[in-house]
């Protein structure tokens with residue numbers, strides 16, 4: 001949704017979780033993974049496939065660089081976000097919010113706490129060292145790299161997981177600046193309201209566990 005907004009496109013968001021997607025969603029996403037996407041008769045799933053489709057169809061403003069180095073580094077950051085950051089962030093978001101508040105399942109507090117304590121910091125250490133003075137990861141301008149890296153942190157921010165600015169000052173300021181863009185801010189406000197309406201995060205302290 002942020003990628004579309006930065007392109008100046010108006011994308012319609014429809015709920016698809018917990019079986020709400022229906023046949024249209026399943027035609028786009030054969031394994032029912034979100035997001036699915038439809039444009040006329042064309043349907044596809046996976047955020048990477050969707051943003052590459054949008055970039056090819058709407059080349060301006062360019063968000064996936066054409067130069068070999070810039071393109072490779074953009075894909076590197078997008079993969080980092082989609083794999084290692086999502087694995088760590090997903091363990092936290094699932095166990096502190098989706099499991100207990102949406103699916104009404106027991107939380108695995110240990111898994112969430114371990115991801116926050118052990119898996120996120122090495123990623124934050126790496127990112128802290130590679131953010132250029134321009135405030136953009138690639139080509140000193142907004143690209144998919146910034147949108148991808150800021151996205152899992154947007155989701156985690158809705159349940160109160162933030163980057164410690166004392167330990168990672170550059171990264172914290174960078175993420176805040178990307179999240180302040182109108183494309184992110186509008187979505188963050190809605191997501192935060194939804195998480196709050198569903199009861200907010202459940203942590204080990206709240207459950208009275210260790």
Ligand SMILES: N[C@@H](CCC(=O)N[C@@H](CS)C(=O)NCC(=O)O)C(=O)O
Pocket residue numbers: 032033034035045046047048082
């Ligand atoms: N790499 C894929 C991840 C797709 C994915 O795992 N989506 C999750 C939500 S973030 C999902 O649909 N989970 C629900 C399920 O697996 O049933 C992408 O970026 O689109």
